[in-house]
Amino acid sequence: MESEWPTTPPLPKVQVVDVPRFFFPKGVPISISENEAALRRVNDVFSTIGNKVTMINMAEVCRAAGIPIYWKRSVYDSCCNNLSRSISIADFASWWNRMTAVAHDEAARFVYTLAGPNRNYLTKEDLAPILKDLIETFPGLHFLREAEEFHSRYVETVIVRIFWAVNRSWTGRITINELRRSNFLETIRKLETTDDINAITNYFSYEHFYVIYCKFYELDKDHDLIINKIDMSQHCNGALPPQIIDRIFSGAVTRSPAGKRIRQALETIGYTDFVAFLLAEEDKRHPTSIEYWFRCLDLDGDGVLSMYEMEYFYNGIKNKMDQHNIDSMRFDDVICNLLDLIRPKQPNVISLSDLKKCLLCTRFFNTFVNWVKYYEQEASEGERATVTDGEEELNDWDRYCLEEYEALMADDQDNDELEDINLNLDDDDDLLIGSNINTAVNLSLREFGDSQRTKILEAI
CATH class of the missing domain: 1.20.5 (Single alpha-helices involved in coiled-coils or other helix-helix interfaces)
Known part of the structure; x- marks a missing residue:
């Protein structure tokens, strides 16, 4: 007797599809032949020089290996284990083979070169050697070489600018992915194309350092590289209300040397903290600046700016204007204009994402941060005229x-x-x-x- 149970059709044969690898945290691997070709070119350099290379010759070695020449200090230190001795082709080949085995694109190789094999991120200290070497060897910095007492200030300034633009996570550690998303490595390569350090305004400009240091020097009356709240109150002829100064010194936007957030109020801040402040104050449209001022204004740290918080800081602006006998608007009128400007997702509170989407967020922050800029923007008709350098705005x-x-x-x-x-x-x-x-x-x-x-x- 045949079974009355229904039979199921056989399962179709599954075809295994070979999906090529698509995730390469250390970059897409470079072919062995390409790495070996670079090593042969380096070997030719060593043979020409005499089989031993010192720091003086490292630009030629880096150029032969396809490495940006202003990495040379860290490449040399890695090859000689920071012993400041001459290196042989065997020293370089050993380092090169270890590095190329695990680091494949420029970002991964840069981190490996500066931080070594045991870390996948950069700290501020990792960047100092290449910047000191830049001072010593870049043709357009010959005048700074003669003033050694300012070398450390220049290095500190550049490092703050690098972390400001690249370390978008505020961790004090630059990751490989953050390097890939930034223009920092591209900018290092651009240094090879010019002798004018000011032609590249990103990060390394001497003129920008000059401006920053002069602004700090004006406040640091005793020249101990530390300023207090009274010193800061003199910035821009007293444009900052005390409420904002208190928040700058509160630890909300300050990091310890180890990169950890400081959770107690500070009596003083140092030069590097001032550099970060000035970057935030003069370019409020930069993503890091938006985060900087949002942290200052968010008194309770709940992730939104409430009416109470905005009124608290606006009162500081209003008091400053009253001291100068300048008429000011009522807060109710001001907040109506700001809500129309920002158009927040939630009614009557403003989030960080709301501000990042607003092209006119500078106007918003000036209303609470700097009474002079607030008065100027309210008294003027429209936005400031754009300034161009050649064809670039x-x-x-x-x-x-x-x-x-x-x-x-x-x-x-x-x-x-x-x-x-x-x-x-x-x-x-x-x-x-x-x-x-x-x-x-x-x-x-x-x-x-x-x-x-x-x-x-x-x-x-």
Whole structure:
């Protein structure tokens, strides 16, 4: 008797599809033949030089290997294990084979070169050697080489700018993926195409460093590289209300040397914290600046700006304007305009994502951060005119540095002319001469690229 149970059809034969690998955390592997070809070119360099290479020859070695030449300090240190000795082709080949076995694209190789095989991220200390080497070997920084006392300030400034633009996670550690998403490695390669350090405004510009250091120097009256709240209150002729200054010193936007968030209020901040502040203050459209000011305004840390928080900071702006006998709007009118500007997803509260989507977020932040900029934007008709460098439109930071640098140069030129006049006075005017020369020197301290002025300052 046949079974009455229904029979099921056989399962179709499954075809195995070979899906090619698509995830390469250390970059798409480069062929062995390509890596070996680079090593042969390096071997030719060693043979030409005499089989032993010192730091002086590392630019040729890097160029032969296809490595950006301004990595050379870290490549040399890796090959000789930081012992500052000459290296052989065997030393380089050993390092090259280890590195190329695990690091395949430029971002992964950069991290391996600076941090070694046991870390997949960069700290601020990792970047210092290549920046010191940049000062020593970049043709356009010859004037800075002569003023050694400013080397560390330049290095610190550049490192803060790198982390500001690249370390979008605020961790104090630059990852390989963050490098890939940034233009930092591309900018390092651009250094090989020019002798003018100011032609590349990203990260390395001496003029930008000059502006930043002068702004800090004006506040740091005792020149101990530390400023307090009273010092900060003098920034931009008192444009910052005390509510904002308190938040800058609260630890909300400050990191410890280890990269950890500081959770207690600070009595003072250092030079690097000021650099971060100035970057945020003068380019409020930058993503990191938006996050910086949002952290300042978010008093309770709940991730949104409430009416209470915005009124609290606006009162600081209003009080400043009242002190200068300038009429100000009521908060109710101000907030209506801001809500129309931002168009937040949730009614009556503003989130970080709301601000990042707003092209006019600078207007929003000025309303709570800087009373002078707030007054200027409310008194003017429309936005500021754009400034271009050739065909390229300058961002807010580049425009600020361009204007400030020109003003500082004009100021120093006036001081130099005053000094020349004083030196031509009669001997009977010794008292007047002494007074004016001292003023001229004090005002021209910004010319720290000039070794003679540095020596005058030391003598004083």
